[in-house]
Amino acid sequence: MAKSSDTVDFGEFHAFSRDILQSVETVIDGKHEAVELALVTVLAEGHLLIEDVPGVGKTMLAKALARSIDCTVNRIQFTPDLLPSDVTGVSVFNQGQREFEFKPGPMFANIVIGDEINRASPKTQSALLESMEEGQVSVDGVTYPLARPFTVVATQNPVEMEGTYPLPEAQRDRFMIRISMGYPDDAAELAMLQRRETSSPLDLLEPVVNLKQLTAMIGLVRGIFVSEAVEQYAVSIAQETRRDRELRLGASPRATLHLIRAAKARAALDGREFVLPDDIDALAVPVLGHRLIASARVAGAGSAFQANSIADIIHRVVAGTAVPLGTGASA
Amino acid sequence: MSETARAPRAPRFNRTDLARAALLLVVFGVTLGGLHTILEGAAWWVLSLSLSVVVFATGAIVRAILPRVPIAARVLAPPVAAVALGITIVIRFASDVSLWGFIPTGETFARFATLVRDAGYSITWQNVPANADESISFVLALGVGTLALLGELFAFSLRLPALVGLPLAAIFLVPGMTPEGATDGWFFAGSALAYLALLLAERPKRYVPVLAVGAVAVISGLVVPGWLPSTDITATNSGLGPSVATGVNPMLHLGDDLRENDKHVALTYSTVSDQPEYLRLVEVSDFFSKDWGPSQPFLDTDNRPVDMPRPPGLAVGVNTEKEVTYIHVANLVSPWLPIPYPASSVTGLTGSWQYLPNSLTIASNLTLARGENYTVSSVKIAPSPAQLLAAGTTVPAGLHDYLSLPPDTPRIIATTAARVTAGETSNYQKALAIQQYLRSAPFEYSEVAPVTDDYDGTGVEYVAAFLEQHRGYCIHFASAMAVMARELGIPSRIIVGFQPGHLKNGDDQGRHIFEVTTADLHAWPELYFSGIGWVRFEPTPSRGSVPDYANQSTAGVPPVPVPGTGSGSPSTGDHSGAGPQIDEGPTVARWLTSGESSSLFAIGGVLAALIVVLFIPAMVRAGRRIRRMRGLASGTGTAESAWRELLETAEDVGIGLGPTLTPRGVVARLQRVKGMSGGSAEALERIRAAVEMEGYGRPAADKALGALHGPELAKDLSTVVACLRTSVDEGTRIRAALLPPSLVRRSKRAVARFA
Structure with a gap:
């Protein structure tokens, strides 16, 4: 500090x-x-x-x-009645200056x-999610970068x-x-x-x-280092989810990217300068779990069951993927 | 065990288990059938298969009794099967000298020892295909039983059915060791198929490795018998020059040897006599068998050649002359010792040799003539024509064997003999007439004609063909004279040996030195005359020398000293006019009948080779470990190599890790291993950290690390490896050493990748 x-x-x-x-x-x-x-x-x-x-x-x-x-x-x-502009912000006409003025929505924060x-309507959801992905908000043809x-x-x-x-x-x-x-x-x-009992501890929190x-x-x-072996490992897992017969939708390339980025953060939290396959293993379910869709045969019993079974499938895929060792060049 | 003791109940046979045992039995049955090329009849096959049944059935029963404790069943089945096998063998071969017919006693083992010894003789001296007599059956039973036990061990106890190929290969090696008994291709193919079926039954989803293993087995089965015996026999040539192999039956390939252009020195000898005698190897007197050859001798260890008996039939009145011959055998691969006739004493032999009282030949079933240096005291029999004439036509009793001819002997031999000897009264005159007949036109010496006209063989029908064609070499002349003599009631036999060879420059303390080569291989007849005994004749034109007493025209006049073949080959023009060339370069014996004679060595060699083969995986594995350790200690090795060694060691001792575990996952698994605590656990962590750093860290950092920590890493690795090894029981450790699973997996993978 x-x-x-x-x-x-x-x-x-x-x-x-x-x-x-x-x-x-x-x-x-x-x-x-x-x-x-x-x-x-x-x-x-x-x-x-x-x-x-x-x-x-x-x-x-x-x-x-x-x-x-x-x-x-x-x-x-x-809420169901929340509008996209309630999220992103809105351009209002400033009578005094005779021009449109952008009132940033709640999205503009760290x-x-x-x-x-x-609970929001799909329309509002997508407004939020698009700005999430792009890191910016476009209102009336003007792009405003987010924090x-x-x-x-x-x-x-x-x-x-x-x-x-x-x-x-x-x-x-x-x-x-x-x-x-x-x-x-x-x-x-x-x-x-x-x-x-007495107070809300949240109020006591200091930054x-x-x-x-x-x-x-x-x-x-x-800046955490990711070796090619670990990248290969992440890719193998992602590929395997796309091939797996119990999954209807496999991991997207974005999922692989997220997996690696999250692994870097986990490695840093662990005090390491480089990512281990163990980071990938530990993050596979949190990172991939919500993206995969089980095929109908597995999904039959509803989503709670599905979440469990998807975690099982991911565990199985991870357990079945060979861990590349080092450069992989020498035997 | 306790399981059954507590709750005895009916054994439960596992259907898969039974099917597997049956398949194994089929594999053995087909493979054993392949031995038909060297053994006559089928009784031996039934016996071998029965013993296999005993072994596999016992194993199946043990497993059925202990279905709940498979480990106990796997451990117990081989010893129980061995006991069952032993009892069966005792009942079959020695029930009359065993307690209650099946409990072995001292006498039982004495019987076994006798059987093994007899089998040695029998195997050595029988021609192929051999009659599976009691002794051979016994050795076969022991061998097959042992191999079946190995099969049981590999297929069920160790669960490594691929290894069943080893005993199978051992069975296939046997025909390959004999000169004639080539492996039967059909049985080989059948056996290979059955073996593949066994492998597929075990691993139905793994076609590729199975086929690869099968292919390796098939190829090695085809190739190994080809080179094994030859390396066994000829690799021992060292220092003795090219070998001259006569084998047990020199008759078989005598023609090939004469036709061979490269002449090898068989032996040298020195003697004061300037008229040396022929050197005899074997006597052939049984004209009934398909291939003529020396009969199987029963060698009596009391028949030491130092003191040989008086030659049979020799009366006191016959002129004899004492001779001493010093013989050095160069590289003659033969179980027969070349000696002049009749020898009274042979001294200086190093090997175990025995004489045969009838033929006065000397043989061994343990050693070869190669390299022997010995001194032969012999007498030269010089009967006068008058003495031979006086023998008349009388034939003493007891020579029936030397008179009998097979019933299908072609008539032409008898009629020719009668025609040629018409008017002659005494046996001596008849013999001279036959010799004269064969030595004169139209008979001529030819080493090639019998081959081109397809009557190059031994047997009465070939003799008949020769009498019609008039061309042949020593075998044909000698056989013709011997058979014709028998037709006329004169006891006769064929001798195979060497003619005296040629005089060499220089002398040995006043004695002449003679050199005998393959070109001097020869066959000649001996006829028996009452009061004189066996007397040599020389019916082959342009070869050898006619003895004084048999020389009709110059009887009483000393013949010209024997020139041998030193000055040139016989003037038949069959092969190039150049003199015999002594080949000094290395050659491999063209034929290897000696494989039979030295079968004990061959079997020993095969066993040694098998043992070496058994240890190959262990050696390869140890080599890998040593290489890695050295690399680490010298700082050039990577942490990854240490890690792989660790993984493979764990795999070898049966800790399943697989390629899907991360280093930390591996460590977590290994920390549960017994004894992995304190120092070894810390060592394990250090190795883990090093491999993570090297494998996943920034490339710049790991280089320095490997060099810096190499030796420490090696020490840590040794600690962890030792801990892993001690964590398992003895059996697992031995198996890990002899057949490391890591190596098996690696080779499977390599094979699969190749395929």
């Missing part, structure tokens, strides 16, 4: 990331893995999709993450929390819940990582009760990292 430069070294990176994780975990109990994946997403400049039943702390996680970082944060509560994204870094943390309820519009595959593909919160265990739930530091951390993640 004493350093004023735009870069961080591994020691600082480790300290910052530890601070962020600790900060978030004062609010979210017993979900270390989910919290870490959320941080990976932010560091890898991806977007996070948190999917679970209501009341398990999806929004809490998103908020805690946003609060721990000293940057601009906006929150959009998606972290955008999109709550219950699947940097820019991360959307969206939450959604499983599709069988009432009044939801499930995200289409193409749009799910834009999220780097999907996590499920899952119910807390006994101890975590008890701890949560005791802490919330531990500023925007500049976050940018430097992202810069460090970008």
Whole structure:
């Protein structure tokens, strides 16, 4: 922190990331893995999709993450009547200056929390998702760049819940990582009760990292080395999902890219200068899980079952893919 | 075991298991059938197959009794099958000298020892195809039983059915070792097919490796018998120059040897006599068999050649002259010792040799004449024509074997004999008449004519053909005279050996030195005269020398000293006029009947080769390990090589890791291995870190790392490898050493890639 430069070294990176994780975990109990994946997403400049039943702390996680970082944060509560312009912003005619003036929407922030994204109409969803992908918003023919870094943390309820519009595959593909919160265990739930009795711990959260530091951390993640062997491994897994007979839709090239980028962030969090195949293994389900569609035979029993079975399929594919060793040149 | 003790119940046969055993039995049956080229009849096949049945059935029963404890069944089946096999063999071969007919006693083993010894004689001296007598059957039973046990072990206990090819190959090697018994292609193909079926049954989805393994087996089966015996026999030529192989039956290929242009030195000898004698190798007296040759001798170890008996039939009154001959055998591959007739004593032999009392030939079933240096004391029998005439036509009793002829002997021989000897009264005169008849026109010496006119063989029908064609070489003349003599009631036999050879420059302490080459190989008849014994004749024109007593025209006049063939080949013009060339360069013996004679060596050689083959995987694997360790220690090795060694060692001891585990996944798995804690666990982590750094880190960093940490990495690797090895039981360790699964997989992969 004493350093004023735009870069961080591994020691600082480790300290910052530890601070962020600790900060978030004062609010979210017993979900270390989910919290870490959320941080990976932010560091890898991806977007996070948190999917679970209501009341398990999806929004809490998103908020805690946003609060721990000293940057601009906006929150959009998606409802069926929300319009695209409510998200992106709108051009209004300024009578005084006699010209159109752009009123930026909630998208213009470093972290955008999109709550219950699947309650919005597909039209609004796509407005959000397009700007997510392109990092810019176009209104009335004028393009407005979004903030940097820019991360959307969206939450959604499983599709069988009432009044939801499930995200289409193409749009799910834009999220780097999907996590499920899952119910807390006994101890975590008890701890949560005791802490919330008097006040909301969220209010007590102070930012531990500023925007500049976050940018430097992202810069460090970008510089993490990925060997050809690991790239080959990621590609092999992706290829295998496209060939697998139990999958109707395999991983997209964008999924492979996200896999590598997330792996770099995970390697950095682990204090490594290079990515291991283990990073790919660990991230395969979070990165690929929401993009793959099981073939009808497997999918028959509904989506909860489907999520499980897709995770199983991914595990199987990963377990069946040979890990390239080193350069692979010498025997 | 405890399983059955607690709850005895009916054995449960697994259908797949039975099918596999049946298939294995078919494989063995077909393969054993291939031995028909060297064994007569079918009884031996039934016996061998029965023993295979005993082994495989016992294995199946053991597995059926212990269906719940497959490991116990796999471990127990081979020893139980071995016991069953042993009992069966005792019942079959020695039930009369065993307790209750099947429990071996000291006498049983004495019987076995006798059988093995007899089998040695029998195998050595029988012609191919041999009669599978009791002794050969016994050795066959032992061999087949052992191979069946190996088959059981490989196919069921080790679950490596591909290895069944090894015992099969061993069976196929046997015909390849004999001179005549070429492998039967049909049986070979059948066996290969059955073997492939066995492999496919085991691994139905893996056609490519199976076919590749099968192809390797087929090719090696075809090739190995071809080179194995030859390397066994001829590779030992060292220092003795090119070999002259006469084998057990020198008659068989005598013609080929005479026709050969390159002459090799068979032996040299020195003697004071300037009129040296013929050197005899074998006696041929049985004219009944298809291929004439020496009968199978039963060598009595008491018949030491140091003290030979008096020649049969020799009376005191006959003129004899003592002679001493010093013989050095150069490179004669023969179980027969060349000696003059009749020898009274042979000294200086190093090998185990025995004389045969009837023929006074000397043979061995353990050694070859090659390299022997010995001194022969002999007598020269010089009967006077008067003594021979006095023998008249009397034939002493006990010579029936030397008079009998097969019933289908062509008439022409008897009629010719009668015509030629018309008017002669005594056996001596008749013999002279026959010799004279054969030595004069139209008979002429030719080494080629019998071949081109297709009567180059031994047997009465060939003798008849020769009498019509009038052209042939020593075999034909000698056979003709011997058979004609028998037709006339004169005991006769054919001797194969060497004519005296040619005089060499220089002398040995006043003795003449003679050199004998393949060109001097010869056959001649000996006829028996009462009161004198066996007497040599020379019916072959332009070859050898006619003895004084048999020289009709110059009887009583000393004949010209034997020139041998030193000055040139017989004047038949059959081959180039140039003198015999002594080939000093290395050559491989053209034919290898000696394979039979030294079958003990050959079997030993094959066993040694098999053992070497058994150890090849272990050696290859060890070589890889050593190479990697050295590379690491010298700093040139990569962490990846250490890692691969680690993976392969784990695979060898049966820890399945596979290529889909990341280094950390491997470490997590290996940390569960017994004893992988403390120092070895830390070593494991260090190796893991090194391989990750090298394999996935920035390329610039790893170079320095490998050189820097190589030796430490080698030490860590040794620690972990030792820990992995000690974590498994003895059996797994031995298997890992002898047949490393990593190597098997590698070769399979290589084969698959090639295919």
